[in-house]
Amino acid sequence: MFVGEYEYKVDNKGRVPLPPKFRKEMEDGLVLTMVADNCITAYTKADWAKMTANAAPTGFFVSEDERRLNRFIYSNANDVAIDNQGRIALPAALRERCGISDTAIITGVNNYFEIWTPDGLKKEQLSADEARQLVDKMRERK
Template sequence: MLFLGTHTPKLDDKGRIFLPAKFRPRLEDGLVITRGQEHCLYVYPLAEFERIATEMTTGTTTTSRDVRDYQRVFLSGASDEVPDKQGRVTIPPVLRDYAGLSAECTVIGAGNRVEVWDSAAWTTYLSQAEPAFAERSEEVVPGLI
């Protein structure tokens, strides 16, 4: 199952967010929230995060500073969580700060992961990225045209 679509849940005063109902079955047994690119948060099902972390740490060399830096930032911010019975998950303060989350959030499906954005940041990002997407004629993803 791929995560798809755009949703706009609110972040409550305790730092919790309702996961979109259609995402809950894949996340109900546990998930990991971590820093993502463009100052959003990545949310992975626990098994997918474990696969990525294992690949990241066994398929690379720690002699590269860039690799070490990326692993440190990605893994040090990771927080394993289990949604409550209502489908809420708590986003730790360090991750809320990293993503600049306010009450207004946008949650998007991004294939193998969910992304959590501050709604204003998402609107800005999308307004900048959509024109290039609409004009793209060369192959960006190998095998897709």
């Protein structure tokens, strides 16, 4: 499980350290992509395999929206290894699309984690009041 928020410097080769707590779950490497937000999303290879097995269908008989979404997610996906110092290299294209340059915020989101710019994460974070309102709204749906 990935929890917590960590701020790291991105080196001149685009590498960022992983929080030590995250490294054990990522020993086989990880998959980085973009999903819906303006951040890099990181999955264990096992979770990526599970997620993609249940994702939008592929092949000849899929809708235009499914093809476009598949193209976005899979064309941005990158297999990444952890080096001996516990760092991962963030692909240049993903860094550019997400605006990540010298500082990255890594935030745990249960079974995956996200890599944000400080300003990007600040815009997305909820206040305590907003979180409470969302919880109430979600309860009403059930």
